[in-house]
Amino acid sequence: MMPSYTNDYIAGILRNTRTIAMVGASGNEMRPSYFAMKYLLDHGFKVVPINPGLAGKEILGQKVYGALKDVPGPVDMVDIFRSPDAAPGIVKDALAEKERFGLKTIWMQLGVVNEVAAQMARAAGLNVVMDRCPKIEYGRLSGEIGWMGVNRRVIDNRKPATFSKGGSLNRG
């Protein structure tokens, strides 16, 4: 059973996020993490890729770091593109940098659910999202993913901003 979040909760997180540290970012252009990173960069987010095997190199023009502790702040969100059992260790590393980053959110990707990691993050006062993709959620709430026939579960009664400028996500 997928965890459930309100549209307002997800929209609030996305509106208050500028910089995302993506743990498990891949340099392979057909991997899901590359898709998400490409999309988020295109939509105005700063994305810092974390991948020990590629430290010092670049993905999509962004410098890759080997670990969260090496990333200069600020970081609003840590996005976990790793297996669920890796999540608690990543959250522990993230919490160690919480004040320096100004960290607000731990986000776990589609298929990543780990209640231990979620509880650690909640106890530290962070927002937690599991089993979701920020690319899909941004596309859904802006309206853009409707172009793919996806059921957004949103009704719009006002003219949204053009989708490339955030669409409905940029209201309110």
Next chain:
Amino acid sequence: MSDYGFDTLAVHAGAHPDPATGARSTPIYQTTSFVFESADQAAALFNLQVFGNIYTRIMNPTTAVLEERIAALEGGRVGLATASGHAAQVIAFHTLMEPGCEILAARQLYGGSLNQLSQSFAKFNWGAKFVDATEPENFRRELNEKTRCIFIESIANPGGFITDIEAIAAIAHSAGIPLIVDNTFATPYLIRPIEWGADVVVHSATKYLNGHGNSIAGLIVDSGKFDWGQNNKFPTLTEPCPSYHGMRFWETFGDMAFGVACRVLGLRDLGPALSPMNAFLTLTGIETLPLRMQKHCDNALEVARWLKRHPKVAWVNYAGLEDDPCYNLHRTYCPKGAGSVFTFGVTGGYEAGVALVNNVRLFSHLANVGDTRSLIIHPASTTHRQLDDDKKRAAGAGPEVIRVSIGIEDAKDIIADLDQALNAAAD
């Protein structure tokens, strides 16, 4: 949005005031193509890394509103529009089937679907087996290692037979394969197959969804609930895709994988795209679906009850009648109504059937169903003319059989027209 009711979704789901102009009704984006912002953005679009419009064969902003609306009404994850209901079936099966695989289908299907599955699909080396769906266990008996899906109609054409979706879904899932339901005759107003366990829903939107007999259109809804990775039966979804640089749909798109693959493989390569104009007409029709569908059903029940008492009528097959074999399934699956297409037999046989269609003055004699207008056809002299009498009877098209699709006119006028035509036919 799950809080919004069905009637609200029928009007609003998928639509938004146009971002460029504020137009409230969905604009008809009558264009083949969409300009790229840059070479980099074009590459990202073709790689499926960003969402956006490329070419109307694959997606179009008008059509997308229709796609999202049907997904919302069916309670699914993704919708996809096609040029016809038949095209929707081709695309859905193309995503699931490999040469040598089989579709296990109900015998109670629209005749056009029987032809598509048994004749045309054989050219792709897709097999098809048909079983009597009145007994769900018949499906279990015909499952084998080559079976890739079960295909049924929620309310079957032409008999108005109602299918036990939940029981058949359980049989499909026990074999690790999806249940595909053609929901054309019920529409999501009467039955939402996904709530009963269906994994994919297909429509001929030409019928009640459009409802006005002015466009041919098809739709696919992916429930997002089927686990495509549970076995190795669906390589299109789970294996690296050569035409997308080795991307795997199931890994990359998760619960949208089937719907996305239908679009970017099926529509892209097979080509049966819906025109934006027809998408607009279908969208406009859907806004009044709940009102029309209830009126269709109420009229059909009144007409069926009246026919049952008519001396020139031998029998009436309508699941809404208390003594019909499908009455209990109707109360379980679609208590709001049993649809508005049904068959009845005239006492005078073939000649009486021909005379009836020749004498109606309000009914239209044609081969469609699900129109605002009441429609009538005598299958033995038209759609099933090429069959001998035994085969006609086996197909539910015996010489005395009349099929009607009851419209949304005044019931008293529909009844009066049938009455004068039945009496004239007997003279």
